[in-house]
Amino acid sequence: xxxxxxxxxxxxxxxxxxxxxxxxxxxxxxxxxxxxxxxxxxxxxxxxxxxxxxxxxxxxxxxxxxxxxxxxxxxxxxxxxxxxxxxxxxxxxxxxxxxxxxxxxxxxxxxxxxxxxxxxxxxxxxxxxxxxxxxxxxxxxxxxxxxxxxxxxxxxxxxxxxxxxxxxxxxxxxxxxxxxxxxxxxxxxxxxxxxxxxxxxxxxxxxxxxxxxxxxxxxxxxxxxxxxxxxxxxxxxxxxxxxxxxxxxxxxxxxxxxxxxxxxxxxxxxxxxxxxxxxxxxxxxxxxxxxxxxxxxxxxxxxxxxxxxxxxxxxxxxxxxxxxxxxxxxxxxxxxxxxxxxxxxxxxxxxxxxxxxxxxxxxxxxxxxxxxxxxxxxxxxxxxxxxxxxx
Amino acid sequence: xxxxxxxxxxxxxxxxxxxxxxxxxxxxxxxxxxxxxxxxxxxxxxxxxxxxxxxxxxxxxxxxxxxxxxxxxxxxxxxxxxxxxxxxxxxxxxxxxxxxxxxxxxxxxxxxxxxxxxxxxxxxxxxxxxxxxxxxxxxxxxxxxxxxxxxxxxxxxxxxxxxxxxxxxxxxxxxxxxxxxxxxxxxxxxxxxxxxxxxxxxxxxxxxxxxxxxxxxxxxxxxxxxxxxxxxxxxxxxxxxxxxxxxxxxxxxxxxxxxxxxxxxxxxxxxxxxxxxxxxxxxxxxxxxxxxxxxxxxx
Numbered sequence: 001x002x003x004x005x006x007x008x009x010x011x012x013x014x015x016x017x018x019x020x021x022x023x024x025x026x027x028x029x030x031x032x033x034x035x036x037x038x039x040x041x042x043x044x045x046x047x048x049x050x051x052x053x054x055x056x057x058x059x060x061x062x063x064x065x066x067x068x069x070x071x072x073x074x075x076x077x078x079x080x081x082x083x084x085x086x087x088x089x090x091x092x093x094x095x096x097x098x099x100x101x102x103x104x105x106x107x108x109x110x111x112x113x114x115x116x117x118x119x120x121x122x123x124x125x126x127x128x129x130x131x132x133x134x135x136x137x138x139x140x141x142x143x144x145x146x147x148x149x150x151x152x153x154x155x156x157x158x159x160x161x162x163x164x165x166x167x168x169x170x171x172x173x174x175x176x177x178x179x180x181x182x183x184x185x186x187x188x189x190x191x192x193x194x195x196x197x198x199x200x201x202x203x204x205x206x207x208x209x210x211x212x213x214x215x216x217x218x219x220x221x222x223x224x225x226x227x228x229x230x231x232x233x234x235x236x237x238x239x240x241x242x243x244x245x246x247x248x249x250x251x252x253x254x255x256x257x258x259x260x261x262x263x264x265x266x267x268x269x270x271x272x273x274x275x276x277x278x279x280x281x282x283x284x285x286x287x288x289x290x291x292x293x294x295x296x297x298x299x300x301x302x303x304x305x306x307x308x309x310x311x312x313x314x315x316x317x318x319x320x321x322x323x324x325x326x327x328x329x330x331x332x333x334x335x336x337x338x339x340x341x342x343x344x345x346x347x348x349x350x351x352x353x354x355x356x357x358x359x360x361x362x363x364x365x366x367x368x369x370x371x372x373x374x375x376x377x378x379x380x381x382x383x384x385x386x387x388x389x390x391x
Numbered sequence: 392x393x394x395x396x397x398x399x400x401x402x403x404x405x406x407x408x409x410x411x412x413x414x415x416x417x418x419x420x421x422x423x424x425x426x427x428x429x430x431x432x433x434x435x436x437x438x439x440x441x442x443x444x445x446x447x448x449x450x451x452x453x454x455x456x457x458x459x460x461x462x463x464x465x466x467x468x469x470x471x472x473x474x475x476x477x478x479x480x481x482x483x484x485x486x487x488x489x490x491x492x493x494x495x496x497x498x499x500x501x502x503x504x505x506x507x508x509x510x511x512x513x514x515x516x517x518x519x520x521x522x523x524x525x526x527x528x529x530x531x532x533x534x535x536x537x538x539x540x541x542x543x544x545x546x547x548x549x550x551x552x553x554x555x556x557x558x559x560x561x562x563x564x565x566x567x568x569x570x571x572x573x574x575x576x577x578x579x580x581x582x583x584x585x586x587x588x589x590x591x592x593x594x595x596x597x598x599x600x601x602x603x604x605x606x607x608x609x610x611x612x613x614x615x616x617x618x619x620x621x622x623x624x625x626x627x628x629x630x631x632x633x634x635x636x637x638x639x640x641x642x643x644x645x646x647x648x649x650x651x652x653x654x655x656x657x658x659x660x661x662x663x664x665x666x667x668x669x670x671x672x673x674x675x676x677x678x679x680x681x682x683x684x685x686x687x688x689x690x
Contacts (some may be wrong), residue, residue, distance in 0.1 A: 004487060008591070015484045016495050024498050026560060027505070029524060030513045046524045202409045209406025215399045216392065221407070228418050230673055232620055234647050234664040236417075238657045239424035242435060243416065262413025293402050322506040324623040329652070340508040344627050347512055352668030356518050362509040369504055377497070380504075384564060 028236045030366075032099060034359035035155075037119075038352040039065050041355045052144035055134055060386045062124075062130070066139065070109045076102040076133045088131045109133040146356070153281045153360035154181035157346050159334060167217040177333050181364065184342040191256045191338060192320040194364055198260035199267060200309050201317040206263045207271035212283060233325070241329060251332040256323070261318065270387065274308035275301060311383035314376055321369060339365050425613040429662035434655040446662035456663070457637055459646040466551055466642065467618035474614055475607065478562040482569030483595070484500040496570070503563035511551070511627035514557045517544035544628055547639035549660065554640065558618070572606035573599065604686045615674050619667065620644050643667060 004012060033041055036050040041065055047103045079085050090109060098105065109115070116139065118130040155165040158179030210216075210222050244255040278301060286296045287320045302309070327341040337345065343365055347358055373380060392400070404411070429446055431439035450456050472513070481499050485492060502510065517525050523652035528541040541549040580598050589597070600607070622644040626632065632649035634641020651660030 007505070008487075012484055012489060013485050015480070016489065019481055019484065020495060020498050023502055023560065023563075026510075026513055026517060027502070030509075033516065037672070042522055044522050045527050046522060084450065099510065202413070206407050206410040209403045209410075209633075213403040213406065215398055215403030216396065217400075218403055225410070225414065228414065228422075230670055231422060232616070233420070233424050234620065234644060235661075235668050237648075237664065238423040238428060238435075238651050238661050239421035240417065242424070243421070243651075245435070259413065259417050262417060263410040265418075268410065293406075297406075318504060322504075322508075324506075324508050324627070330628075340506055342507045342510065343506075347515075347627070348630060355519075355522075358512050359516065362512045365509045366505050369506065370501065373497075373501065373504060380500075381496075381567055384567045 027366075030363055032358050033355055034149055034363045035147060036149075036293040036356050037065075037146050038354060038356055043263065049143055050145055053116070054140045054142070055132075055138055055149070056076045057130065057132075061140075062351050063119045064139070065119050066113040066114050067117055067131075070111055070113050070133065072111060074109040076106040076109055076131075078106055078114070090133075108132055110135070112136055114139060149356050149360045150364065153357040153364070156357065157181045157342055157361055158183060181339075181342075181361070183335060184339045186336050186338060187253060188321060188338040191253055192317050195260045195320045196313045196316050198257060198262075199264070200313050202261050203267035203271050203312060204302060204305065205297070205310065207268045207275055208301060210268065211272040211275035212280075212296075212301065213293065217350050225265050225268060229269070237329070239363075239370045244330060250330055251336065252330075253336060255330040256320070256326050256338070267316075270312060271305070271308055274305055278304055307382070310376070311386070313384060314372075314379050315387075318369065318374070342343065394623040401463060406434075424666060425661045427631075428658045429665050431658040433658040433661075435657050436655065439658065441599060442658065446659045447666075449659065450631045450662060455638070459634070459641045459643045462551065462634070462639065463619055463621070463643040464643055466554060466621060467615065469551075469612065470555045470618050471614040473559055474562045474565065475556065475610055477559050478565040479569055479607070481562070481566045482573055483599075485566070486569055486573045493579070495538070496567070499566050500563035501560065503561045507623045508627055510557070510561070511624045514553075514560075514624075515544065515628050518553050520545050543634060544640075550629070550636060550639045554628070557624065558621075565613070569603065569606055572603040576602040601685075604682070605688055607688055608682045611678055611682075612675055616671055616680065619671055619674075622648065 032048065032050065032079060036047070038048060040047050053066055055062050056062070068090065070090065074248050075089055075093055075096045076088055076091050077096065078088045079102060088106060090104075093108075096105075098102070113133050113135045115133055117132070120129060152162065152165060155178075155205050156162055158181070160178055160180075210218060239253075241250075244250055247254070249258075282300055283296050286300055293298075317318075323338070324340045324344065327338045328344075331337055331341060334342075336346075343361055346361055350358065428439055430441060430443060432442045432445070433439035485496055489495070505513075517523055520526065523543070525543070533540045543549050543553040561563040576599060580602070581594055584594050584598055602684070621642055625634075625642050625645055626642050626648075629635045629640045632641075632645040632653065634645055643663070644667075647660050647663045650656050650663065
């Protein structure tokens with residue numbers, strides 16, 4: 001770090017500011033979209049903030065949706081016949097024929113005014129739903145965050161329809177417990193917690209054997225261990241699937257956490273490097289006092305190794321939380337899905353229409369990771385730095 | 392062996408016993424089996440049947456294989472160097488004495504730990520051709536040339552650029568690695584260079600870059616390995632393994648996955664996996680050779 005000239009300072013701050021906008025904006029956009037009503041996501045140009053529009057009708061404030069801005073002098077008319085009787089539409093003035101009995105004139109619509117509709121929960125229009133043309137000044141705009149998008153996203157993530165969640169139709173299978181976000185969160189937690197436990201315990205044990213005990217064949221075995229780090233996952237994918245299939249584990253969470261109890265080359269390497277920095281004299285002194293290797297490991301080495309254990313735990317948690325390919329390969333039933341897989345299947349079901357709910361569900365998947373980051377910031381940064389430069 | 396050596400061997404193997412099982416079951420057996428399958432016709436439903444080099448010769452004439460390889464190399468060819476440049480630039484900016492440094496660092500890093508499925512959702516929304524915020528921002532640029540902004544993931548010509556752009560958002564990890572490397576560069580080097588009248592460009596070119604060359608090399612190798620295996624974001628954003636639109640995002644890992652688990656051609660998929668391994672090993676070797684003379688290891 002060096003002292004900067006004024007021009008240099010300006011350049012650095014400009015760069016950082018630009019970077020901040022580019023890196024922070026997408027996440028901010030996710031949050032903003034997650035608290036918008038659906039119709040405010042489907043507008044171009046995009047609407048930055050989630051708002052509520054209200055119009056005073058018969059002395060009562062009514063929340064409305066802005067459907068269309070009137071660009072040319074028009075009229076609002078209502079159909080008087082046919083199966084769409086009572087439906088209101090906008091029509092350009094020159095196309096409107098006052099003598100046509102099929103339409104009844106409601107009002108004139110001047111450019112700059114808006115066609116608005118009373119806002120109902122589901123945006124479904126029935127006969128009683130009020131639709132009018134109002135001038136721009138009549139519409140009151142205020143900020144309104146639709147926090148209720150979150151519970152709705154939670155409920156619909158498992159495949160229940162929005163109508164069912166809102167109670168407008170009856171649940172199709174009232175007997176079975178519905179699969180919701182909480183099911184997926186539970187599955188993800190199992191995979192993460194057991195995986196972290198396995199990673200820390202197994203790799204510490206194994207690395208101790210490589211770092212602190214001298215035995216014949218050790219270095220050869222360690223070399224083999226390091227060599228396996230070069231093998232990309234696709235090479236292992238097919239036979240691993242076969243292994244889990246013959247164990248009867250396809251469709252269960254076992255393939256996602258059991259292997260972590262049997263060590264991983266990278267973590268063994270990471271911990272071995274750390275254990276080797278602990279002075280050998282500590283172990284020697286304990287051995288002279290008659291300590292067993294197990295006690296030395298458990299009472300001396302492990303307590304001193306908290307930083308490296310934390311790094312391994314943290315990164316395994318992150319990996320397990322974010323993993324998509326594993327769950328995609330091994331999980332078959334919705335009840336066993338992890339959050340990452342459930343989020344993808346939610347998206348593919350809704351065909352990318354309900355962006356506000358998708359963003360709400362995504363936000364819920366991201367928030368635990370962000371909280372974790374803020375609690376373990378130091379471990380994160382140190383972990384990356386050590387694995388990157390010393391690895 | 393002496394009694395002590397026997398004892399140590401017992402203890403060593405005892406501590407490593409989990410790994411002996413783990414390495415065997417979850418790595419060595421799969422490696423051997425996959426190598427065997429790559430010379431077989433295998434559908435997981437029936438026993439593998441020896442087929443010699445058939446899988447590899449089929450690959451030579453498989454147009455889809457070549458498309459997937461080409462797509463992957465294009466993606467890697469852009470996303471790796473661009474990622475290196477962006478993350479190095481961010482790290483250089485962060486390496487100054489600025490107020491709120493930790494805040495900037497957090498902002499640059501956070502996107503890289505966002506679950507890929509969630510960031511894929513987010514970017515699909517940003518890239519949306521109809522209501523997407525990106526097209527609102529850059530639309531005016533396109534209109535200058537009389538064009539309308541692209542449909543990104545809906546347009547075969549723009550789907551790869553979209554994925555490359557998105558990959559740049561997740562470079563926070565290598566930014567932190569660079570930053571750690573930059574902080575290890577002794578300050579005295581800069582001081583004496585300044586005294587000798589070196590410009591800031593010269594300091595970057597002749598001190599910073601050589602001093603952090605091992606880190607650049609590390610990030611380059613990691614970038615190559617990661618980008619050749621890119622899967623999740625493409626699977627999520629293009630709706631499966633078809634590589635929509637028009638196979639423009641059919642990447643190697645997607646084709647391998649669908650060959651193995653949808654078509655159940657596990658022998659062919661294993662052969663593809665070994666070709667991928669050779670490709671990664673080959674590119675790593677080339678990068679290592681090219682870097683050998685340019686990397687400066689201190690201490």
